[in-house]
Structure formats: structure tokens, C-alpha cells
Amino acid sequence: DQQVKQNSPSLSVQEGRISILNCDYTNSMFDYFLWYKKYPAEGPTFLISISSIKDKNEDGRFTVFLNKSAKHLSLHIVPSQPGDSAVYFCAASVRGAGSYQLTFGKGTKLSVIP
Amino acid sequence: DARVTQTPRHKVTEMGQEVTMRCQPILGHNTVFWYRQTMMQGLELLAYFRNRAPLDDSGMPKDRFSAEMPDATLATLKIQPSEPRDSAVYFCASGLLDRRAQETQYFGPGTRLLVL
Numbered sequence: 001d002q003q004v005k006q007n008s009p010s011l012s013v014q015e016g017r018i019s020i021l022n023c024d025y026t027n028s029m030f031d032y033f034l035w036y037k038k039y040p041a042e043g044p045t046f047l048i049s050i051s052s053i054k055d056k057n058e059d060g061r062f063t064v065f066l067n068k069s070a071k072h073l074s075l076h077i078v079p080s081q082p083g084d085s086a087v088y089f090c091a092a093s094v095r096g097a098g099s100y101q102l103t104f105g106k107g108t109k110l111s112v113i114p
Numbered sequence: 115d116a117r118v119t120q121t122p123r124h125k126v127t128e129m130g131q132e133v134t135m136r137c138q139p140i141l142g143h144n145t146v147f148w149y150r151q152t153m154m155q156g157l158e159l160l161a162y163f164r165n166r167a168p169l170d171d172s173g174m175p176k177d178r179f180s181a182e183m184p185d186a187t188l189a190t191l192k193i194q195p196s197e198p199r200d201s202a203v204y205f206c207a208s209g210l211l212d213r214r215a216q217e218t219q220y221f222g223p224g225t226r227l228l229v230l
Contacts, residue, residue, distance in 0.1 A: 025213065034218075036221075043205050043221030044205070046219065078193050089156075100162075101162065104158075
């Protein structure tokens, strides 16, 4: 039973346009969400996070939106650059319970076309 | 530039052999995580330690896998005996739990394991 789902295995976007990566979760206990980016032959690197008390967090070109009622979050990248081409993982944890374990989605491969 | 290091980066072995993967967490980090990545399951947590004590290894097949932290600078993941279904990329990550109860996990480059 997958608690964090990324239903799009891949996404292609033109350089300069907006990339929107989506993530759904089923566990209502999740209270902290993160996005990681992974290049081939490297480990995932932390990108941005959001607590469940917020509905938006922005860091430069990256914005994460959280819709708790829909159990949905999304990552917006504006404008998209070729260097953003990577696999993006959504992850969630139950921090209120003192747990820092992350449950990951299976990832979405983003290709930004020059 | 502090990084998590993992050795070996690649390992090919035959079924039944013992495999040991090593991880050096970022100096000062007090939590260490082991993950396995496969095409079918994505990234799965196998085990994690805080201040060298194992907190959760429920994701790990106990009969063949073991994880230890002999000291604060070394974490090991062993598979004995290895099986073809263990073929995957194994990631180690470390993090620092601060007073605000915030933590970010920093991943190593992974060990790509192939069991024939």
C-alpha cells in the first residue's frame, strides 16, 4: 500500500515554462513534506519542504503547495531550466509523533527541453 | 564541503556471498538512515539510527540483513547470504536533529549492488 504516490512517471517541459510535479498521499498523519531531486549516479538532494501548518513555501524558482483537504501537494518550478532535468521525489513524515522517517513516492522524471 | 560517503560505489557478487556496504555520515550528524531503491518499490527505508542506537529496522529482512554503527563515523549494512532479489541501489543518509526538531537528510551517492 503506497502512502505517497507520484502518478506521473515522467514529464517534459520546454525551457522557460512552468514545471508542475504532483504528489498525493493517503496517510492523514503526515505533517511534513519534502521534495528531493536526484541526478543519475548521485544520491537524492533536498530541495524544499513544507509543514502541514502552511499551504505554500517558496524558495527562488521553487514553490511547494499543500492542499491538506485533498491530501495533495505540488512542486512548481518557474522558469524551468535544462539543469532542472532530474528525477523528483516527494516524501512525507509524521514529525508530530517524533518520527523523522521519510516515506517516498516513486519519483517523476522531469525533462526540460532547451 | 561536507558529504556522506559510501563504499563501494559498485558491487557485483554471486548469490550466497556476503556483502558489506559502508557509510561515513557527515561529521556531527546524529541520525543515519539506510534506504534501498528499486524500480518496483522506489526508495524504501531499511533502518535508521539516532546517536548510534538503532531506532527502527522494521523495513529490513531480518534473516539476512543487519545494520550497525560501530562508531559515530561509520555505519554498515550487511547482507548474508545475498540473493538476486537484493540487487538494488543502497543509499545511506545522515541528518542532524536540532532543537527546533528540524532535520534534513543528506544522501550519499549510493552503492549499486548486483547479485548474480
